[in-house]
Amino acid sequence: MRSGAQSLERGMRTAVIAGSLDAPALELARRLHGRGWSLVLDTADAGAVDGLGAPVETPVTALAGDVRDESHQTALVEAARDLGGLDLLVSNAGVRPPLALCDQPPDAFRRLLDVTVLAPLGLLRTALPLLRESRGVVAAVSPHTAAEPGGPHGGYSAVKAALDRLAAEIAIEEPLVRVWTVDSDGHTQAPALLELLEHGAPSGHYDTAEILQSAGAGTSLPADPTDGTSASAPGTQRGGRRPPARESTGLSRESTGLSRESTGLSRGNFSLPGNLKANVPPEEHGVDRGDVRLLVGRKASGAVTHHHFSELPRLLRPLDVLVVNTSATAPPEVDGRAGSEPVTMRFSTRLDDGRWVVELSSAEGGTPADTCAPGTVVTVDDHARVRVVLDRRLEPGSNRLWLAHFLASGPATDRLRRRGRPFHEDAGARHPLSAQQTVFAEAAAVASGAPTHQSAELPSAARPFTDQLVTALVTRGVVIAPIELHTRPAPGAPSRPPGPELFAVPPATAHLINNVRACGGRIVAVGTTAVRALESAADPQGRVRAARGWTDLVIGPQRTIQTVSGLLTGLHQAEASHLRLLEALAGAELLTTCYAEARAEHYLWGEFGDVNLLLPD
Numbered sequence: 001m002r003s004g005a006q007s008l009e010r011g012m013r014t015a016v017i018a019g020s021l022d023a024p025a026l027e028l029a030r031r032l033h034g035r036g037w038s039l040v041l042d043t044a045d046a047g048a049v050d051g052l053g054a055p056v057e058t059p060v061t062a063l064a065g066d067v068r069d070e071s072h073q074t075a076l077v078e079a080a081r082d083l084g085g086l087d088l089l090v091s092n093a094g095v096r097p098p099l100a101l102c103d104q105p106p107d108a109f110r111r112l113l114d115v116t117v118l119a120p121l122g123l124l125r126t127a128l129p130l131l132r133e134s135r136g137v138v139a140a141v142s143p144h145t146a147a148e149p150g151g152p153h154g155g156y157s158a159v160k161a162a163l164d165r166l167a168a169e170i171a172i173e174e175p176l177v178r179v180w181t182v183d184s185d186g187h188t189q190a191p192a193l194l195e196l197l198e199h200g201a202p203s204g205h206y207d208t209a210e211i212l213q214s215a216g217a218g219t220s221l222p223a224d225p226t227d228g229t230s231a232s233a234p235g236t237q238r239g240g241r242r243p244p245a246r247e248s249t250g251l252s253r254e255s256t257g258l259s260r261e262s263t264g265l266s267r268g269n270f271s272l273p274g275n276l277k278a279n280v281p282p283e284e285h286g287v288d289r290g291d292v293r294l295l296v297g298r299k300a301s302g303a304v305t306h307h308h309f310s311e312l313p314r315l316l317r318p319l320d321v322l323v324v325n326t327s328a329t330a331p332p333e334v335d336g337r338a339g340s341e342p343v344t345m346r347f348s349t350r351l352d353d354g355r356w357v358v359e360l361s362s363a364e365g366g367t368p369a370d371t372c373a374p375g376t377v378v379t380v381d382d383h384a385r386v387r388v389v390l391d392r393r394l395e396p397g398s399n400r401l402w403l404a405h406f407l408a409s410g411p412a413t414d415r416l417r418r419r420g421r422p423f424h425e426d427a428g429a430r431h432p433l434s435a436q437q438t439v440f441a442e443a444a445a446v447a448s449g450a451p452t453h454q455s456a457e458l459p460s461a462a463r464p465f466t467d468q469l470v471t472a473l474v475t476r477g478v479v480i481a482p483i484e485l486h487t488r489p490a491p492g493a494p495s496r497p498p499g500p501e502l503f504a505v506p507p508a509t510a511h512l513i514n515n516v517r518a519c520g521g522r523i524v525a526v527g528t529t530a531v532r533a534l535e536s537a538a539d540p541q542g543r544v545r546a547a548r549g550w551t552d553l554v555i556g557p558q559r560t561i562q563t564v565s566g567l568l569t570g571l572h573q574a575e576a577s578h579l580r581l582l583e584a585l586a587g588a589e590l591l592t593t594c595y596a597e598a599r600a601e602h603y604l605w606g607e608f609g610d611v612n613l614l615l616p617d
Contacts, residue, residue: 014085015087016040016042016088016090018067018089018091019042019067028190033058038058038083039060042063067115074126076123085130086131086134088136088137088139090141091124117163121166131176132177132287135178137196139182140163141193142163167180167181176285176287178201178203180196182205188211189208192211200601276603278608282608290309290464292464294306294308294309294612294613296615297612297614298616299586299617304594309611312613313473316473316476321478322478323513323524323525323564324482325438325440325459325462325526325530325533326443327529328442329437330347338368339371343361345359345380348487350454354406356388356403356405356406358403358404360372360378372402378404389405389407391404394499438465440480455487459529461527483503483530483534501550503548504548505547509546510546522616524565524613525567528582530564531564531585532551532581536551538563541562556583556584561584565616566585567586569611570606571598571611585614
């Protein structure tokens with residue numbers, strides 16, 4: 001499997017140009033070929049292939065057939081697979097009969113619909129697995145005559161509008177693939193598409209003349225008057241990622257809203273478009289959970305490089321220590337009633353005395369009313385078989401966070417866990433609990449049975465690890481050391497620091513870390529939870545001790561991190577308190593550069609998104 005980052009680094013780029021191989025399409029093929037792209041062309045014209053010129057060592061495959069034929073669509077995609085994958089799919093399919101819409105015979109209109117809409121859709125469906133792997137691009141190109149209604153090409157204009165809407169829907173459904181609909185006047189097609197490729201433009205509707213005009217002026221792309229913001233508009237989010245409006249898709253990195261010279265990243269000095277949020281696990285797109293990108297920043301040199309997560313073993317050294325959090329994620333959310341008020345309870349950490357830390361919210365998502373007080377009984381089901389008693393508030397003056405206990409013993413807890421649902425950053429999302437677990441939590445459960453303490457939220461930095469990757473790391477000589485830190489419900493506003501959490505650092509882990517550090521080795525924490533646990537277990541000289549208990553430690557730039565030298569972490573939203581910990585470890589300059597690169601290269605944020613490896617050298 002190869003990622004988009006891998007293919008660009010290694011020059012292993014492949015394009016399929018399907019449909020009408022007219023002069024603009026041939027010019028695009030010639031320019032791509034000259035830049036080292038491998039090509040699959042939908043043509044039987046050997047002269048077209050010969051006319052591409054050097055470099056002759058770059059493969060070009062020409063296949064004759066009808067783009068409406070499923071077998072031909074499969075042949076085009078398989079030819080790309082034979083060349084190593086697929087990074088760009090260009091669809092030029094279309095016939096332009098000079099007839100008004102109402103003047104076209106039904107058979108002619110059906111053919112127009114088949115060639116212009118159904119054939120590109122069928123080819124895209126066939127190519128999706130390869131495009132997901134490479135995080136590739138689909139470009140549906142049409143002439144300017146199709147951009148506006150009216151004129152002698154009414155039928156073609158109407159069908160192309162359907163293709164534009166279809167592309168907008170696919171861009172929402174397939175966040176790993178960028179989908180462009182491109183209006184072209186012919187001679188600007190090739191240079192404009194190369195400009196979009198060069199700058200990694202996101203999904204959207206583009207005009208080739210405007211692209212080149214913007215590039216020449218060094219400005220962002222002009223706004224698209226067809227972009228809608230209503231619920232029925234093609235670009236509206238509906239269970240996926242919304243393609244950004246054109247004014248937010250500038251082709252220069254200066255338009256990312258985060259310059260390399262800016263400081264104070266942990267104070268939220270950057271904005272994040274909604275299309276850079278991973279709303280669903282990669283597995284729901286038919287790829288591996290480890291199929292994410294990895295952004296590496298090195299503090300000593302300030303260098304930032306782009307990788308696929310599968311490259312992690314070669315980026316680490318033998319005897320590097322990865323410290324992983326083995327806490328499992330519970331299904332913590334249940335609905336209940338506190339008196340007559342509907343509430344939602346999120347269960348966090350179970351204490352040694354059997355009580356739980358729980359968070360309450362009203363049906364509207366706010367803090368429950370004053371009907372909640374110490375001694376209040378929350379009924380979880382209609383038959384009152386599961387009841388929870390609120391013991392005391394953990395936040396003075398607030399009904400949000402409580403210590404609570406069950407009126408019944410173990411079986412009631414089991415029933416509650418069966419009724420619970422996983423927590424997600426996106427409140428409307430529903431994904432299986434398996435998507436919220438890590439391989440390290442699963443291994444710990446196998447070794448010691450079901451864990452007593454569980455996290456309310458996924459320690460997401462470890463989520464991309466797979467059994468195969470762990471095997472590769474161990475084979476490389478990387479050492480994996482466990483800790484536990486059981487996360488509580490998020491503290492509301494992202495800028496609020498985390499509250500007290502239960503942690504444990506085993507004696508073997510403490511001994512290993514101290515010895516490796518004494519020999520000059522690197523300790524790389526997987527997630528901010530691992531940093532918090534180790535720093536909580538360290539003495540004033542930075543020596544890690546075996547420890548177990550509660551920690552209220554909050555780490556920021558004013559505090560030196562002594563126990564780890566590197567960190568693997570997700571990408572955090574603006575103003576998140578985690579950014580202060582990252583700044584304490586990596587420094588503001590490197591962190592700002594990393595986030596500028598992540599935005600410019602369209603990395604994905606969120607618990608299912610891409611990851612960032614911060615190393616000392």
